[in-house]
Amino acid sequence: MARPVDPSTGALQPVDDVRLTGGFWGTRQELNSTTLLPHCYAWESRLGWIDNFVNPLAEAGREFADSDVYKMVEGMAWDGSFDDRIEDIASKMAGAQEDDGYLNTRFGHRGRDVRYTDLEWGHELYCYGHMIQAAVARLRTRGEDEFTSVTRRAADHVCDAFGIDGNQGVCGHPVIEMALVELYRATGEERYLEQARLFVERRGRPALADIERGRVYFQDDMPIRDAVAFRGHAVRALYLAGGAVDLAVETGDVELLAAIERQWERTIERRTYITGGMGSRHSAEDFGEDYELPPDRAYSETCAGVASIQLAWRLLLATGDVRYADQIERTLFNVVATSPALDGSGFFYANPLHQRVPGEPPDPDAENMRAASSLRAPWFHVSCCPTNVGRTFASLGAYVATVDDDGVQIHQLAGGTIRTPAVTLRVTTGYPWSGDVTVRVTESSGEPSRISLRVPSWAGEAVLTDRGHRRPVRSGYAVAQAAWSPGDELRLELPMRPRWTHPDPHVDAVRGCVAAERGPLVYCLESTDNPTDLSEVRADPSNGLADAGTSPDLADAITLSANDLTFIPYHTWGNRGLATMRVWVPAI
């Protein structure tokens, strides 16, 4: 029942009454509720990040620790089964809030740095951004409560302090832009929209001090309208772009929307991994130049994957262009699903496409650095990724379907129930292992309407059986129209034969290599299955790839074989002990 984005206008409108049941994503959503979010709560409690609100002088964690409490709360709010914990946190926050609405556990207290004296690195507005996103989740799932009233006071304080005649700064880490637009959407309060506009428009003129990494790091090197691609720190760039889309939609700024669409297209073409991952450099967690996509040093931060999905979803709602839904699928299956361990208790922060050495096992009892091991760590010193996975899994249903005046669009092929004014649909599928997707109408208004089913771009073509009539369909949306009756059924058959993928010849780092894919999944070689040193393997793409059965160790994932090599889905690697791994394999 999640609706993180609720634009007042656009090509498509979100559908929040989507319930996932079992299958690839339903299972993960369940694991999120039973294991992953409680895991985050346990670590944040143990490390004192929650108690910072009671005793800010403790200074537990990094200067942005508050934001991870808020991201966890957002996940808990969408999940719906953690009310007691949210209420407890809200009460602690209320006690820490200053009279004018200011709330941060690191700044502003006696003996601490003065508020807003380090907008470049202090993350105060970033923390508000995540607080506001959590409050929006709360408003849309439970209504007003202490968490939302604390947040409203904080948001009003931000508008007071950073309004048109106030502090002319912006935050070194964007996110408050998206958050304020959404709070406007959730409350109707126009000052939040105006404040988001000020933050987007001030940026890049410049609004912040220069830093060693340069202003490009936090996208303050030029106004966002003037950029040609996303650049600098990947998460910052993508959150900012998301806020710009929200702003463009709510203010009718077609130029701004077009600018972000152009930047997105260029970024997907030249600065995005086959997995959907973004961010080529460890040095500043940043985008590289065009075609700079090293597999071994891919940063591809989990949070950048989450941010990329949030941005693509906004662009999909605004434009209805299927490319955005395709990219969401690729990123969900190959970045967001990759970060958490299959048991939900460890996480990758970076998601490289080539692990040359196994590394050391992460410390199970302490915060880890961002880490270079082939095994996931339970928690990080900078632990943005676990809570970002948590809030994404909790709100996964939000990204499945939309409606417009003509009917319903199913963008992500996940089993569950989709309830819309015209029809209620029951989707049954073993996707991504099976390519068969059945959509059964269980309720209908009886009015004629369309049901559109995304045929992924990787498929090329597929077969749609519409109430018994088979017909070929191509990538894009397969559309069926009828005055639907309960029991009517659509069946999509996608071709699941595994395939070799050749890289763009401009990408120097993987020249002469091939990758294995099957359906929406990128595959990889893991040393666990392949006796040959992975620095010596070669693949002959003239030999066919074939399904090689399911692996019980990998949640029954389908493995592939070719040339005596065994490929596993990329998102499952690193779950069976220390290993090396590679996605791109040198071709014979």
Next chain:
Amino acid sequence: MARPVDPSTGALQPVDDVRLTGGFWGTRQELNSTTLLPHCYAWESRLGWIDNFVNPLAEAGREFADSDVYKMVEGMAWDGSFDDRIEDIASKMAGAQEDDGYLNTRFGHRGRDVRYTDLEWGHELYCYGHMIQAAVARLRTRGEDEFTSVTRRAADHVCDAFGIDGNQGVCGHPVIEMALVELYRATGEERYLEQARLFVERRGRPALADIERGRVYFQDDMPIRDAVAFRGHAVRALYLAGGAVDLAVETGDVELLAAIERQWERTIERRTYITGGMGSRHSAEDFGEDYELPPDRAYSETCAGVASIQLAWRLLLATGDVRYADQIERTLFNVVATSPALDGSGFFYANPLHQRVPGEPPDPDAENMRAASSLRAPWFHVSCCPTNVGRTFASLGAYVATVDDDGVQIHQLAGGTIRTPAVTLRVTTGYPWSGDVTVRVTESSGEPSRISLRVPSWAGEAVLTDRGHRRPVRSGYAVAQAAWSPGDELRLELPMRPRWTHPDPHVDAVRGCVAAERGPLVYCLESTDNPTDLSEVRADPSNGLADAGTSPDLADAITLSANDLTFIPYHTWGNRGLATMRVWVPAI
């Protein structure tokens, strides 16, 4: 007249009476004296790094600014023509030295951090290391003076403070190990050797606190004897290895020497660029894993090139193995010669092998960050590289020749005069543009002795004319023996036909590419000469490369052509305005 390394034993002994006259290296040594060292002095004066000794509360520059003053002094001492400036600096240092010998402009003063409270990052012992290296240069060129007496007091203080019963720490940035052994060699004072031994042996057990980058960053993750390759921060790793070789030689520790030899061999094979550059990662200026050698993100710091030469020179003296001399040549021509602009007034800090975008012009009037531009910067916020080039150019003669009981070995083919007990030689050559090297005996003791001339490994074979008799010689040392008479002449003819070089197939980042080389020089494509976008070019290695004349804009460098492409020597790129560049070219 430089002798930076003077071992008491080893396969070869250094020859310090080498005068370079004109040619590739003589010209650069002259430029160093007239332009490069004065440029460093002007910047260090202007930025207050020298006056820090008068007013340490000024805190100009970074916490290791003292070290750049010392590296400049070392260069000035080898150069021999900056006595007034050295004396002025020595007098300022004397005023800043504390009663017990402690001397650092950042720590230890009222209102400053307490001495030795941050060995991980404080660089206090690192600064002493460079002070001591400068003092050794002074002792060997002028004898004792105020600079050397200040330094002796500081070195004695270090032994007092960090001796066997003292502070058990080491420096986060090695260099003092090499420096103390050399001070022992220059003074005969054994406590300096013992202190160097303590610093080398304490390291890796561990001796320092853990840091976010891990102890591997400063080689404190394991004892140096146990490593299999150089690892972590490249300059730190190479300076430490140099100190370990010095220690091994002076203490007869054959196991330690063998360990460094093994690590060197593995590092050259798997962690070194075709240019000789080391350091694959920007994130920690560090070595990558085996075969992780991205050309675009090559860090290949200039200082790591200098350090690599210093290490290889020590190994050459200890073992006499020609591989070390070959590697020194490759690194001198393709890393150290690349850093400074042809006019001596700008520097590359990193030396990537692929520049995808031209970047912005560096600020001519301010410190630059380490920079990603295709143009060299006059000075850096962290400005270790210019002074490292300066001291290397000033001491270049030291790396040219050695002697042993049988005679003289000429390792680097540079024009000039080499004076040894047995013979004095006049070397005439247009190398590296010409492959002809003439060695004329101008004085002789009349005793029989050998003259050994290095035939570089890239040559494969060559022709030696020994007093009129031509014979083929192979890579290694071409040896001629005689009771030499003035007027006797050896002439080496090296094959200078340009060649295509294919990469090691394990290096993923340049698979399917070729590089152009000629003699000891690596070549590159610069956009200035090639109208096609360098991301689109292809080379056909079945087509021959040919000399294409000399370029007056590039100090009369010989350019190459093939496939309608123009290649220039890598070390000359970036001297004609903003540009893109690549060494490795995708093969058709």
